[in-house]
Amino acid sequence: MATRGFLGRRREVREDLPPGQYDTGDSWPVLTAEVTPNLDPERWTMTVDGLVERPQTWSWAEMHALPPSEYSGPIHCVTTWSKFDTRFAGVSVDVLLDAVSPRPEATHVLATSTTGYTTNLPLEHVRGGQAWVVWSFDGQPLARDHGGPARLLVPHLYFWKSAKWVTRLTLLDHDQRGFWERNGYHDLGDPWREQRYHGD
Numbered sequence: 306m307a308t309r310g311f312l313g314r315r316r317e318v319r320e321d322l323p324p325g326q327y328d329t330g331d332s333w334p335v336l337t338a339e340v341t342p343n344l345d346p347e348r349w350t351m352t353v354d355g356l357v358e359r360p361q362t363w364s365w366a367e368m369h370a371l372p373p374s375e376y377s378g379p380i381h382c383v384t385t386w387s388k389f390d391t392r393f394a395g396v397s398v399d400v401l402l403d404a405v406s407p408r409p410e411a412t413h414v415l416a417t418s419t420t421g422y423t424t425n426l427p428l429e430h431v432r433g434g435q436a437w438v439v440w441s442f443d444g445q446p447l448a449r450d451h452g453g454p455a456r457l458l459v460p461h462l463y464f465w466k467s468a469k470w471v472t473r474l475t476l477l478d479h480d481q482r483g484f485w486e487r488n489g490y491h492d493l494g495d496p497w498r499e500q501r502y503h504g505d
C-alpha cells in the first residue's frame with residue numbers, strides 16, 4: 306500500500322507536466338472553433354509560400370513520398386490538459402522548408418487551415434525537428450475531429466498552434482496574428498513559461 310500511495314503522488318507531480326496543466330490520461334478532448342470539414346485527401350494539398358525562393362504545393366501522394374518522420378511525446382492545450390505518450394506520423398516541416406528555400410528576411414510563419422483558421426509562429430520554432438505535418442495518430446489515420454486528413458503539429462508550444470486541416474504555411478518578415486492570437490492568446494505560447502495570453 307505504501308508503494309501505491311507513493312506512485313499515486315508521483316503521477317501528480319510528474320516533471321514533464323508544465324505549470325498549471327493536468328494529465329488527461331487516455332482521453333483526447335476535441336477543441337474546434339469552426340465546423341469540422343470533410344476533406345477528400347485526393348483533393349487536399351499542402352502549400353508553402355510567401356518569402357521563399359520556390360513556393361511549392363504537394364498533393365496527398367506527393368506528401369507521402371517525402372521522407373517520413375514521427376513525433377512521440379506530450380501535447381499541451383491552453384485549457385490546461387496535457388496528453389502524454391502521443392505518437393504522430395507525417396513529414397517534418399524542415400523537409401518542406403528545405404524544398405522551398407526560405408528567403409533570409411523570413412522570420413515568421415502563418416499557418417492556414419481550409420476552414421480559415423490561422424495561427425502565427427516564429428520561423429525558428431517550426432525548424433530543427435520541432436514541427437510536423439501529420440496524418441497519423443497511434444498508427445491510425447488521423448481522425449477528422451483531430452484535424453484529419455492532416456494537421457500541423459508543434460508539440461513544444463500550446464496546442465492551438467497545431468492547426469487542424471492545415472493546408473498552407475506562409476513565410477512572412479513580420480509576426481501576423483492568427484485566430485486565437487487576435488483574440489488575446491499569446492503570440493508564442495510556450496507552455497513551460499505559461500504563455501497563455503498576451504502579456505504572460
Ligand SMILES: Nc1nc2c(c(=O)[nH]1)N[C@H]1C(S)=C(S)[C@@H](COP(=O)(O)O)O[C@H]1N2
Pocket residue numbers: 333334335336337338339382383418420422450451452464465466467468469470
Ligand atoms: N483548424 C483548427 N485548428 C485548431 C483548432 C481549431 O479550432 N481549428 N483548435 C486549436 C486548439 S485550441 C487546440 S487545443 C487543438 C485541439 O486539437 P484536438 O481537437 O485534436 O485536441 O487544435 C488547435 N488547432
Ligand SMILES: [Mo]
Pocket residue numbers: 336382383384464465
Ligand atoms: Mo487549445
